[in-house]
Amino acid sequence: MTQGGDFISAVQASKTYTTRSGLVHAVQGANFSAKEGQFISLLGPSGCGKSTLLMMLAGLESASSGKLVLAGEPVLGPRRDTGVIFQDATLLPWKSVLDNVLFPVDILKLARSEYLDRARELLERVGLGGFEDKRPHELSGGMRQRVAICRALVHDPKVLLMDEPFSALDAITRDQMNVVLSELLERYRKTVIFVTHSIREAVYLSDRVLVMGGRPSSMLLDLEIPFPRPRPFEIEESQEFVGYCRTLRLTIEQGHSHSDSSRAKAPVAKVST
Amino acid sequence: MSTTIEKSQSIETETTGPKKSGFLQTLASSSATVILPLLLASAVLLMWEYGVQLAGVPEVILPSPSSIFKVMIAKHEILLRHSQPTILESAGGFALASILGISLAILLSYSRIAREALYPNLVFFQLIPKIALAPLFIIWFGIGSESRLAFAVFISFFPIVISTIAGFASVDTNMVRLCRSLTATEWQIFTSVKFPAALPYIFSGMKVAMTMAIIGVIIGEFITAQQGLGYLIVFATARADTVVGMAAIATLCAGGLLLYGLVAAAEAVANRYYGVPRG
Numbered sequence: 001m002t003q004g005g006d007f008i009s010a011v012q013a014s015k016t017y018t019t020r021s022g023l024v025h026a027v028q029g030a031n032f033s034a035k036e037g038q039f040i041s042l043l044g045p046s047g048c049g050k051s052t053l054l055m056m057l058a059g060l061e062s063a064s065s066g067k068l069v070l071a072g073e074p075v076l077g078p079r080r081d082t083g084v085i086f087q088d089a090t091l092l093p094w095k096s097v098l099d100n101v102l103f104p105v106d107i108l109k110l111a112r113s114e115y116l117d118r119a120r121e122l123l124e125r126v127g128l129g130g131f132e133d134k135r136p137h138e139l140s141g142g143m144r145q146r147v148a149i150c151r152a153l154v155h156d157p158k159v160l161l162m163d164e165p166f167s168a169l170d171a172i173t174r175d176q177m178n179v180v181l182s183e184l185l186e187r188y189r190k191t192v193i194f195v196t197h198s199i200r201e202a203v204y205l206s207d208r209v210l211v212m213g214g215r216p217s218s219m220l221l222d223l224e225i226p227f228p229r230p231r232p233f234e235i236e237e238s239q240e241f242v243g244y245c246r247t248l249r250l251t252i253e254q255g256h257s258h259s260d261s262s263r264a265k266a267p268v269a270k271v272s273t
Numbered sequence: 274m275s276t277t278i279e280k281s282q283s284i285e286t287e288t289t290g291p292k293k294s295g296f297l298q299t300l301a302s303s304s305a306t307v308i309l310p311l312l313l314a315s316a317v318l319l320m321w322e323y324g325v326q327l328a329g330v331p332e333v334i335l336p337s338p339s340s341i342f343k344v345m346i347a348k349h350e351i352l353l354r355h356s357q358p359t360i361l362e363s364a365g366g367f368a369l370a371s372i373l374g375i376s377l378a379i380l381l382s383y384s385r386i387a388r389e390a391l392y393p394n395l396v397f398f399q400l401i402p403k404i405a406l407a408p409l410f411i412i413w414f415g416i417g418s419e420s421r422l423a424f425a426v427f428i429s430f431f432p433i434v435i436s437t438i439a440g441f442a443s444v445d446t447n448m449v450r451l452c453r454s455l456t457a458t459e460w461q462i463f464t465s466v467k468f469p470a471a472l473p474y475i476f477s478g479m480k481v482a483m484t485m486a487i488i489g490v491i492i493g494e495f496i497t498a499q500q501g502l503g504y505l506i507v508f509a510t511a512r513a514d515t516v517v518g519m520a521a522i523a524t525l526c527a528g529g530l531l532l533y534g535l536v537a538a539a540e541a542v543a544n545r546y547y548g549v550p551r552g
Binding site for chain 1 (some may be wrong): 445447448450451452453455456457461462469546547548
């Protein structure tokens, strides 16, 4: 892999579903690329296809047409070197926190003993040291999602694919999770594709924010967020931060009004600032 | 570690920390669940005992609990001898039904063709009053224990199939997606996610199946057997020996309780490893 080259790329990637009422274009001709180590957010209203695009990158959905490339290879199915995080923590309720974190190690048939220290270290770093033997039902929603993040990182994947991972959490926990994730990625550098419908979250976390929207859905904007890292949470109050949020919100609204004119009743976008 | 994280952790531990609900309180509530039903049962037995005596009901119509108990002690050898085939055949029928039922449920969960072809027929099959078919099993399998075993399997496997299928359907689809994203094989998904998640459902089906298997064996014994508690009940009541008949029924209850208890114990063991404690 050449440094600075495209690590992840989508070229005219499309996904079409056949339903009873006809063809549904979930993603149409999506183009984007990411360099190794970049944090990219896919931002957009519900139903803009951002999650579908992410699942295509995870190899869980096949592309109807176009091409997806990850680490120099076309994505044809799930890969061992990706870690996926869903909206729900999806922990196994009968396993302890530590065993849940080690779940990928078991599935990938790696040696448990070699990853034990790493699993403990990850839990320590997200503030869950001492919780190794708890079961998921003993944890709060935020803690469970932290376990899910540790699980996604335990086998040291190159890419982290996150599908609205914090959208089920309350606003305060969500802010905390953003800091946790940001600090974690300072330590374990990964290429991250992060799907969200929170503008603030996208700006705080990302190197680049891609706005998806319109009908049929397309890439409306590719905005670079040049804040240096590590980023203190206080940058959210800075003028530039507010400015980026404003640009993004306007883009989303325009994308929507555009679709409103072409389609009479578009659903109201759920975008929180 | 930054202070933000530490702060958030302490906030969260407060809300989800260990519950210190009073030991006495749990003791009181658990004793209520044990003591109250026992009190009620004792009251009913007492009323039975003295009601029969006071009203002068003849023993052939309704013997008192104490006389049934006396007969159970006096004839325990006969009762135990007849319990043996009944219990063994019930347990055997249940075991076969579990293996067949779970296997069929796995087949139906994984093969679409099998599901579409078989499932509606299975449901239709369930509508047949199965007890009516018992005499046919004698024709097909003879008067030996084979016919009773087959009949016990026949009437007890269905609840296992249905609940196991429900168990597989209850599996969190995101959990399966997570496994797939990790390149898990179908077998890995089955053993690490689907089967453990279905276990509570499988056990609830097995508990129903256990009682059904006993019913199947008893019916078989009513029809043909030369031994077993069902045979003893028919034999005794035919000679108007109600006390012995009731003693056999009481023994059957005890045996049924034992078998059910074994399934419940297995469930408790499984729950320790795969259970989702309600918290």
